[in-house]
Amino acid sequence: MTHAVIAGAGIGGLTAALALAKAGFAVTLIERAPGLTEVGAGLQISPNASAILRDLGVLEALREKAVAPSGIRIRRARSAATLSFLSLETAEARWHAPYLVAHRADLQHVLADAVARDPAITLHLGTALAGFGTTDSGVAITAKQGLLTRGFEADLLIGADGVRSVVRAKLLQGASDSPEATGRTAWRAVVPAAALDRLPQAEQNGRFETGLWLGRDAHLVHYPLRGGDLVNLVAIIREPPLDPGFDTLWATPGDPKIITARFAGWSQTARDLIAAAPSWLRWPLADRAPLPSWNAGPVALLGDAAHPVLPFLAQGAAQAIEDAQALATALTAQGSIAERLAAYSRSRQARVLAVQNASRRLGQIYHLAGPAAVARDIAMRALGSRRLLARYDWLYGYSRENEFGI
Numbered sequence: 001m002t003h004a005v006i007a008g009a010g011i012g013g014l015t016a017a018l019a020l021a022k023a024g025f026a027v028t029l030i031e032r033a034p035g036l037t038e039v040g041a042g043l044q045i046s047p048n049a050s051a052i053l054r055d056l057g058v059l060e061a062l063r064e065k066a067v068a069p070s071g072i073r074i075r076r077a078r079s080a081a082t083l084s085f086l087s088l089e090t091a092e093a094r095w096h097a098p099y100l101v102a103h104r105a106d107l108q109h110v111l112a113d114a115v116a117r118d119p120a121i122t123l124h125l126g127t128a129l130a131g132f133g134t135t136d137s138g139v140a141i142t143a144k145q146g147l148l149t150r151g152f153e154a155d156l157l158i159g160a161d162g163v164r165s166v167v168r169a170k171l172l173q174g175a176s177d178s179p180e181a182t183g184r185t186a187w188r189a190v191v192p193a194a195a196l197d198r199l200p201q202a203e204q205n206g207r208f209e210t211g212l213w214l215g216r217d218a219h220l221v222h223y224p225l226r227g228g229d230l231v232n233l234v235a236i237i238r239e240p241p242l243d244p245g246f247d248t249l250w251a252t253p254g255d256p257k258i259i260t261a262r263f264a265g266w267s268q269t270a271r272d273l274i275a276a277a278p279s280w281l282r283w284p285l286a287d288r289a290p291l292p293s294w295n296a297g298p299v300a301l302l303g304d305a306a307h308p309v310l311p312f313l314a315q316g317a318a319q320a321i322e323d324a325q326a327l328a329t330a331l332t333a334q335g336s337i338a339e340r341l342a343a344y345s346r347s348r349q350a351r352v353l354a355v356q357n358a359s360r361r362l363g364q365i366y367h368l369a370g371p372a373a374v375a376r377d378i379a380m381r382a383l384g385s386r387r388l389l390a391r392y393d394w395l396y397g398y399s400r401e402n403e404f405g406i
């Protein structure tokens with residue numbers, strides 16, 4: 001049986017483990033963290049990703065914990081006037097899979113439970129990849145388990161170890177590849193719905209809305225989690241980097257005074273949301289230039305390790321999930337492991353680049369100010385909900401068949 005080691009049990013690594021096991025591989029999954037605990041935050045799981053989760057048999061378990069919003073209401077920051085409402089009532093029929101929002105920990109647990117049930121996958125927690133080298137038969141991997149060093153032999157290694165990937169750094173062997181600060185930070189919080197006098201998302205037939213508020217150099221997203229008991233908040237603002245070396249990479253506690261002051265001119269509903277957050281985590285957003293290839297011989301990258309995606313389209317985890325499926329498909333084709341990994345990389349690069357670029361563009365559009373913002377709002381109203389929704393078909397209606405041209 002072909003043996004793959006996957007470094008990193010985030011959304012990308014866990015999904016890749018399930019996809020490779022389903023394709024007949026033996027998988028060793030190594031995760032640096034001692035447990036699969038995740039800082040509280042929500043994730044939008046768009047149909048292009050939920051379709052793959054369904055193929056892997058985990059969608060129904062996720063649905064029990066997730067919420068399917070009735071739509072996305074886009075509003076102006078100051079007046080709270082609705083610019084557009086994108087109904088998601090027909091999402092599942094339109095894109096053949098549901099549009100869900102979930103606590104990130106819930107998605108991770110659903111995937112981890114499926115991993116634990118799969119006899120082809122062995123998970124080692126508290127095990128950090130420290131190095132690797134190619135051998136005649138594949139890859140020799142060194143990992144640290146506390147003070148101990150442990151070796152693994154495999155036919156291939158997948159680096160799913162996130163935006164600060166050790167595998168990527170070693171693959172590029174010192175070539176300049178630093179993350180670039182974008183001058184924007186994401187502030188994330190989870191608010192108990194009970195802490196809000198009035199829910200900002202109207203509840204219709206037991207379904208909640210996702211809210212997207214557009215303001216000058218800032219936008220705010222909120223959506224329900226866990227049956228509406230919690231509200232997830234993401235506020236993205238323009239903010240100078242504090243320290244490029246450190247600040248581009250880490251989630252740090254955010255001072256509520258800063259974010260409250262930043263939203264002072266916004267409508268009362270938006271300000272109430274910001275004020276209700278018990279605490280904030282602040283993520284400086286990093287970008288990277290695309291790599292010419294995501295693999296070298298029997299080693300390949302996946303998810304944020306290969307291609308961080310700015311969060312304006314809410315696609316980072318979704319693209320990692322797409323990568324996982326594409327990897328399994330490419331690895332079941334003919335050819336050497338290196339050829340198959342190169343085919344995986346080629347099959348994904350154009351798609352991910354399109355998503356990265358679309359996300360960057362959306363970030364500019366969301367944060368417009370003055371006459372440009374007025375023009376955007378007029379265009380959005382003129383476009384109407386139906387045509388606005390159709391603009392997401394390429395993204396949410398994507399399937400592996402598109403990727404391989406079959």
Ligand SMILES: Cc1cc2nc3c(=O)[nH]c(=O)nc-3n(C[C@H](O)[C@H](O)[C@H](O)COP(=O)(O)OP(=O)(O)OC[C@H]3O[C@@H](n4cnc5c(N)ncnc54)[C@H](O)[C@@H]3O)c2cc1C
Pocket residue numbers: 007008009010011012013030031032033042043044045127128129130160161162163164165166186187188234283302303304305309311314315316317318319320
């Ligand atoms: C504000 C914000 C909002 C977002 N919202 C969305 C959204 O709504 N929808 C969406 O799809 N995406 C969203 N994303 C993006 C998404 O969170 C990431 O793109 C996604 O989680 C990346 O998954 P990953 O598995 O590639 O990496 P990660 O989740 O970073 O996982 C990497 C794993 O590797 C482990 N690791 C690291 N180094 C080692 C090592 N040496 N050895 C072993 N293990 C190691 C880490 O501990 C971690 O568990 C958002 C991002 C931000 C910042």
